[in-house]
Amino acid sequence: MRSIAVIGANLAGGRAVEALRQSGFDGQIVLIGEEPWRPYERPPLSKEMLWDPSNTADNFFLQDDSWYADNKIDLHLGMRAEALDLASGEVSLSDGRLIPADRILLATGGSARKLNIRGADAANVHYLRTRDDAVRMAADLVDGARIVVVGMGVIGAEVAASATKLGCKVTAIEPLAGPMIRSLGPQFSQWLGEEHRNRGVDTRFGRGVSGMRVVDGRVSEVELDDGSLVACDAVVVGVGIAPEVGLAKGAGIATDNGIVVNRECRTSHPNVFAAGDVAQQESFFGGRIRHETYQNAAEQADAAALAMLGHESDYCRPAWFWSDQFDLNIQFCGHIPVDAEVTVRGQIESNAFAAFFRFDDVIVGALTVNRPAEMSIGKRLVERRHHASADQLGDPDFSLRELLKPAR
Incomplete structure (x- = not known):
């Protein structure tokens, strides 16, 4: 394998090219993005960049401009990928150029509805x-x-x-x-x-x-x-996004509510992978889902990079996100079934509490407000499909870390 094309100069695309170089790939890497900017953080768009009109994205770029040159990442910014020719292994750009690619990562994200x-x-x-x-x-x-x-x-x-x-x-x-x-x-x-x-x-x-x-x-x-x-x-x-599946559809790659991938982030074509907001993946809780979170874009991009290089990769995790509103730091991991049992730890009216959602005594969701330390434990409880009682979860004197200790 001599060349990899990453389409989407966003968080998923940016993290993928970083992971490819960190994993030892020394071939050609081309990063293609429609915006004129190299990959940047998007969470500040609804907060810091609105609070201070003089702010710029300079503080939010994933890497300095020199990093891409030092790591020999071929940037094609302000450029649209028009089509994939999977038979010849080429990506057609909007300026007429053809980019050779033995592997392709689609990190095309979505457009605002x-x-x-x-x-x-x-x-x-x-x-x-x-x-x-x-x-x-x-x-x-x-x-x-x-x-x-x-x-x-x-x-x-x-x-x-x-x-x-x-x-x-x-x-x-x-x-x-x-x-x-x-x-x-x-x-x-x-x-x-x-x-x-x-x-x-x-x-x-x-x-x-x-x-x-x-x-x-x-x-x-x-x-x-x-x-x-x-x-x-x-x-x-703000009524959601529509996944950008046009390239995949045009190339005959399977799509549904997004580009369908397996746990290796591989699409229906063996040389094409997808990650981030556009990827419809296996859900941690069964079925299929498309996650629109920072955590998923970053971690799935890492998994896709490993898989493209032939390394073992098995990505299937519960969603985790955070949201900062006013003086509230809200974090959530997992999902909330309709008939989930809810246990609150702390007082809701204090705006500093945690809530755990259980189904058949298994912790399937964790919510924290202004209590980030408890989310660091809550994420692991959800990921491990941990059992716990309402008494344990609701008791402020009971250390949640006790639940993480292996049984004797």
């Missing part, structure tokens, strides 16, 4: 996916601005918190019963919704958006599905 309503393409309607998106959004998040946030998943909730911190008057619209309800479950979604309300966010849960009224190319009012109108200076939409 757009609202299919009138006014959704106005100049002051923002979708947050890239550094440039954050720069444009920050220009509208000024003190006193009326901001409507549509969708209260992780991105929407974080932007709502950041805009409130900046002095904006925020109205949050969410069709479901509360923020981040798919991740946190009903009980803790309700708690988070109350925290946003307590800090001044006008929350409209159980409501959808039916249209936008545009004046001089900008949205001036958002119309809800109950007929009410919300005046605004800008709109932020």
Whole structure:
């Protein structure tokens, strides 16, 4: 094997090229990205880069520019991969060049889902996916601005918190019963919704958006599905992403809700691998899933790099993510079955607590708020499919580390 092409200069793509060199591969590595920037961290886009408009992505790059030259990574930035020719082992670029590749990693991520309503393409309607998106959004998040946030998943909730911190008057619209309800479950979604309300966010849960009224190319009012109108200076939409599967489909590679991979991160073609937001993988809890988390993109990229080099690789882990909103550090690992038993450790009203979710006495999920040390244990309990009683998990005097000790 002489050459590897990594398509997607994002976290997954960036971590993959690092892992390839660290694992001893000395052949050609080409990293292809549509943005003009080398790989950077995306979590700051909804926080630090909005809090300080003078901020740049300079502090968030994965590596210095010189690292790529020193490690002989051939960067093709501001460039789109148009097609894969798997018979000849080549990647076609938007400028007409052909890149030879014995192995290909698709780290193509996803694009922000757009609202299919009138006014959704106005100049002051923002979708947050890239550094440039954050720069444009920050220009509208000024003190006193009326901001409507549509969708209260992780991105929407974080932007709502950041805009409130900046002095904006925020109205949050969410069709479901509360923020981040798919991740946190009903009980803790309700708690988070109350925290946003307590800090001044006008929350409209159980409501959808039916249209936008545009004046001089900008949205001036958002119309809800109950007929009410919300005046605004800008709109932020966070309704999820659509996985970028076009390259894979065009090459005849199996796709579903993403690019289908096995536990080696290998697609239906033996020389093509996928990692990150775009990869539909085997779920730790059964079935298949696509994780949109920092942890998954970084760790799956490492696993894919090993597999491309022929090393043993077996990637299948529970999802873990964090979210910083206001003064709340929220972390979650695992999943929450509908009939899970919930045990809370600490007081929810203190905003410093942990919650554990059990199914048949097996810990399948762990949530912490402002208690990161307990998440470091909680992740291991979930990964080991550990059994524990409600009395043990809920007792603040019981050390959770005792559960990690091997049985005598």
